Amino acid sequence: MTTLIHSEDQLGLDGLGEQGDAFGPVRIALIDSAGYCYCELPLDLHMLLIAPGNTGKSAALQALKLFLLPEDSLKKAEKKFRFAHKSGYYSGEQSHSFYFPAANSMLILEVENAFGYHCQILFVGRGALRYERLFVPARLDAISPFIWNKSLGDCGCPEAQFSPTLMREQLKKKYPGTEHAQNRDQVSQLLYPERALDPETGRFALLPLKKVDYSTLNALRTMTHMMFEDTTDGKQLAKSIAALIEASKRDETDNLELDLEAIEEEHRRLESDTAYIANVEGLEDKYNLVLQQYNNLNRLHDINIRWNSLLFSARKLAQTLNEKSKPLAEKVFHSNEAFEQAKQNLSRISTQAKELEITIGNNGDRANNGKGIKGDIQLFRSRVDKVNAICAQYPGTQIKEVILILEEYRQEREQRLSVLQENVNNAHRRLELQKNREDFKNKIFAENEKIEHINRLLGSHLTPHAQDVIATLIPDMLIEVLSDEELHLAIPKIEHFSELFNVDNEQISFHQQYWKKHPFSTKKQLQKNIASLERKLQDCNNQIVDIQQYQSEPANVLNKLKREVTEARNDLGLLNGIQQTRQDLHDKKEHLIEAEKQFTDAKQKIIDGQSQVTKTDAAHKKYQNAQTLLLKQSDEINAIVTSLAHLQKYQEGRLYEEHALATPCSPTKELVETLENDIEQARKLRENVLNGLRVFFEQQIIHDPHRIAMSQSPSGQHVKEGMESLQLVYRELPEKKTALKHAYTEHNHLLNTKTQTLIDNVTLIEHFQRNLNQELNETNINNLSGLKFSISLDNRFKKLVSEIQAVDFYAEKSLGESFYRSLVNFCQEFFSRGESQTLTLEDIILNVDISYKIIGSERWLDKPQSNSTTSLTTLAIVQYLMQRLFKPGVKYHIPYVMDELPTIDPPQIPPVLKEAETRGFTLFCASTRAVGVDVIAAVGNHCNIGDIQADKFFSQERRIVYWGALESLAPLDDPEMQLTEDAKFDEHISHAEVIDETL
Structure with a gap:
């Protein structure tokens, strides 16, 4: 594995123990990012960034947002970061491809706080538009040697073994306590911890916020946007103030x-609830009436006992008949199954008999029709008869001898047929050859004509040396056509003339290149073509002579020979297969005997099956008649049950809970009529109770979970639950x-x-x-x-x-x-x-x-002010508002980004810088080379970037390099600077060039 090796001096280990004076950024570095190859810029003092247009000044300033805001992705960058261009904000895709265009792209921020210095390293993350951070307890001078070798060349070059991944791994090993933050929560806890002044939690704190919550971070975001955009827009300022007030709340x-x-x-x-209680109070009289009717209905409790007794007796009788019908139904079922099984057996046997009849060949007409076993026997017998007929033509000759005789006959016929067919084909070939012979003659004549033409060209009679000279001097003379007399006179003169010249290889090459495709140079090829055509003509003549030696025979003889060959082949086939044919005939006869025996057995089984069908059919009809009689009796009993069933609607809709065991009794007409009268009275009471309940359901006094209001015959239990709910409502009304x-x-x-x-x-x-x-x-x-x-x-x-x-x-x-x-x-x-x-x-x-x-x-x-006044106003507002976010009594310094400094009047700059310092801000601004010397001197420190481009770089598109000490000019009122404005600017330029040369 490739490793990066640096000495401790290169890594800057002696700077790790330094303690920062305040919280805030110190330096920013851009590596293969935002148009830069390698760039370091200071942030802890006032600084003016000077460069030509489109160099990336604004991009370097705007990059600070990536460090100040606790984010981990550039998704929705136009809302989160608001990287501005002329017509709006850059999208997340545009921002990511600008700041992280390659795998090497990194941004580093050196930070100081109460616990020392550290660096944030931003690099390409895993996932679309994502980036991650590495917090390293080391200064930028200790990290930069991993990336850029400042000792080589005028401006340095990339470290030979630079690898972002390997660099991060070595930094983690070299500096214990290094933190790798991959999501927004981790970044927020490290940048803005709750206890920023605690060494354990505030080691990587960027700024000491009073509180760390959503409101404070939102305030920081809005103030950051306002600072970077340099505007006093009322709506943007309103968002900032709203966020600040939210962040300043006590709890x-x-x-x-x-x-x-x-x-x-x-x-x-x-x-x-108020309307509900008023409605309940208005329906109290209706409630009392419904309750009275419900109580009267419950007093008719014996209706249920009487109805149960009658219904019990009727159902008992129906049950008895039902029990008798079950075994009879089983007999009917089983007899029907036996009958159906017998019919299936008979059908199966009949099918088998038909299949045997087809196999034997007896189906259809009595005469054999060539199908089945009998048809096969008939076929084999016909083959044996044919063999016998063939052998009869050769009395006293065995089959093997007959086969030899027929084989010789077949070969003789086939040979004769072959000769005749060849003669026919030769006739067609002869016609074709005669046509080809005429074509060859015509082509030979044409080629001789071409040669004759070439023989009359002047160039074809000259020597090669003369041809080269004439082709070089007078090329068109070579292709003139002359008569024999003209050629005789011209050739000696031309030959004598050509001897006056020496022809070198270059001229010969020109002649050969120029004349190699001329007609007289193809004379040899034409002669070769003629020789080839004459050979082909002679071959045609020879073939025609050979064909004429054969005489054709008439077509009827040819056809007769074909028939004789076919018959001989068929007879040989029969003779050669006679043994197999006789064996097949013997096997088929035995098969026929077995099949006829099976067919006789099948016919007997059909007779037996028909008898079984008749017996099972009689048994089935017997049980079926008995079942019909029993069903008739059941219908009479069910009619009795039906006469009581119309009272069941009361049983289903009873409004009380009394239950009694039914005792058997004989259901009579008188008992049923008395029960019907009582049920009618109960029905009317029940209807009144249901109508009353429906009123309370419709008024939503009580709920109707069982949908009683929509039911014609609700159950007594459901009605009882409704009445209990209604009673509960009125009991709880005072409460x-x-x-x-x-x-x-x-x-x-x-x-x-x-x-x-x-x-x-x-x-x-x-x-x-x-x-x-x-x-x-x-x-x-x-x-x-x-x-x-x-x-x-x-x-x-x-x-x-x-x-x-x-x-x-x-x-x-x-x-x-x-x-x-x-x-x-x-x-x-x-x-x-x-x-x-x-x-x-x-x-x-x-x-x-x-x-x-x-x-x-x-x-x-209220009217708008000048650009200078607006910028300074924004600066004052941002400084005042932002300091309310930080802990009191803690020093900090924040770069205030001002993209276009020349809008501020130079005399205003020193007091602005002094006021910014008292509130913890440093001015970080940019301008083009057209900025005046008075502005540069007022700021005090400046960087000229864009002039130095590396010879060795990470990416061809990004070659600008800047690092080293700041440049500065003394104030304009300094006695040493009492020069004309042009002299001042010239001295500034020469001073910058000296520093550039030093770098």
Whole structure:
């Protein structure tokens, strides 16, 4: 494994024991990030960052947000970090690809606190848009050698064995106490611990917050955005002030957690209870009547006894008949099963007989039809007969000899047929060869014509040396066509002329390249083609002569030979297979005997099966007739039970709980009629009771769990439960009236307590505004002599608070529909549907207006101020507000980011810096090279970045390198600096160049 090896001097171990003077960032380093290859910038003193446009100045300033805010992901970066560009904020994907574009990308923040120095290292995390932190108890000088070798080259180069993963592992081993934070909770506990001044918990504390909770961290976030964006926007300032007030509250009871929906729900419940009690009191007479009818109905308790006795006797008789019918039904069932089984057996045997008949071949006509065993026997016999007929043609000859004779005959016929077919094919071939012969003659003639043309070209009669000379000097002469006389006169002259020239290899190459495709150069190839065509022509002539030696025979002889060959082959097949055919014939005869025997047995089984079907059918009809008789008797008994069954509706809907054992009796018509009269009287009473209960159900005095109101015949038990519920309501009515008064008192007291929080928070806002104005009233910025702030609250909220102050919360009754209607209207107007209906200061503080007083004037002005005044105003506000977040008496220093410093007038800068120092802030700003020397001198320290680019780097896209000491200029009023403005700037530039050369 590759390891990083450094000496203790390189690691800076001698600086670990230093104790910081205050809480806050000291230096920031960007590695392969935000356009930089390697860059170190100080943060614990005022500093101006100077660089050309698009160098990454703003990116270096904005990177501080990643350290100040306890986050672990760049998801929703446009809301959490608000990295700004001209038209909005960068997305999480854009921000992550900018600050963490590669696996090597890291950001390091060196921090000091009461317990020493440490570094936060931000690097690419696991998961989309995530990053993680390593808290190392060491200074940046001890960590940077792992990354950048400052001793090589003009500006250094990447450490040869640099590996982010390996570096982190070695830092963990080298520095005990190193913490690796991978989620937001871990980061928050390390950056902003509850006990920042405790050495055990505050070792990696960044800033000493008064409290560590959601409100404080939210305040820190909003103030950070305001500081970085350098704006006095009223809405942004309102969010910051709301977060600060929330963070400054003493305890949770001060929070504006007023659940108005719950209050409204409790009010509706109390109003519902009031209406319920009034309704119950109005129906008390109806209740007394229903109770009387219910008691009268219960006095007819013997109806149930009489009905049970009659029904018991009737059911007993029906049970007796039912018991007799069971064994008879079993006999009917089993006899039917036997009958069906007999029919199935008969069907199965008949099927087997039919299958045997088909197998034998007796189905259909009596005459054999070629199917089954008999058909096979007939086929084998016909084959044997054919063999006998063949052998009869050769008397006294054995089968083997006949086979030899037929085989010789077949071979002779096939050979003769082959000869005849070859003759036919040769005739077609001869026609084809004759056609090819004519084609070859034509091609030979054409090729000779081409050669004749080439022979008349001048170039074809010259020597190679003459051809090279003429091709070089007069190329077109070579292809002139001349007569024999012209050629005879021209060739000697041209040959003599060509001897006057020496042809070198380059000219010869030119001639060969230029003329290699000319027609007279292909004469040899044409001659080769002619020779090849003549050989092919001779071959055609030879084949035609061979074919003419054979004479064709008539087509009828050819067909006859084909038939004779086929017949010989078939006869040979029969003769060769005669032994197998005879064996198959013998086997089929034996099979036929066995099958005919099985068929005879099957026919006998059919006769037996038909007899069994007849017997089981008779037994089944006997039991079926007996069952019919018994069912008739059962119908008569069931008619008696039916005559009593119409009274069962009373049994199902009885309204009392008395039960008695039924005693057997003979059910008579008189007893049934008497019972019917009593039941009719009970039915009317029961209907009156049910109608009365339905009134109380409809009025929701009592619940109807068994749906009695919707039932025609509810059970007596359900009706009894309804009456018991109704009686309980009226017994508990006095107690409920007393409880309602007590509930109103409790509700009003609770509402008073909760709404008082609203009034208290209004007071808290007014107090904060008063303190803010007192602190900044005499602020001197440019031509201003003071600032005044006015916090605007939501009008709906102010109206609600006004109404709350006019309500009497000590009454034992409702506070009035007007008050609750105001609450309801406030909820509907103030909250969106689906949102949590809990008020926060951020909801009710809508805007903050700033008024300005000009020096020498007593009037307060609301008009916008210059960019310089606005920037300085923002700086003063942020410093005042942010210091309220930190523990009193603890030193700290925070970089105040101001992206465009030149907007501030140079004379204003020294007092601004002095005021910032008293409140624990250092100015961290940026500008282009066009900044004046007076501004640079006013700030005091500056860094020129963007000029030095590394020769060796992590990524080609990021090559800017900056590290080393700050540059500085003396103030303009220094005697040594009494130069012209141009001379001052030239001296500044030369001073910067000297420092660059030193670096």
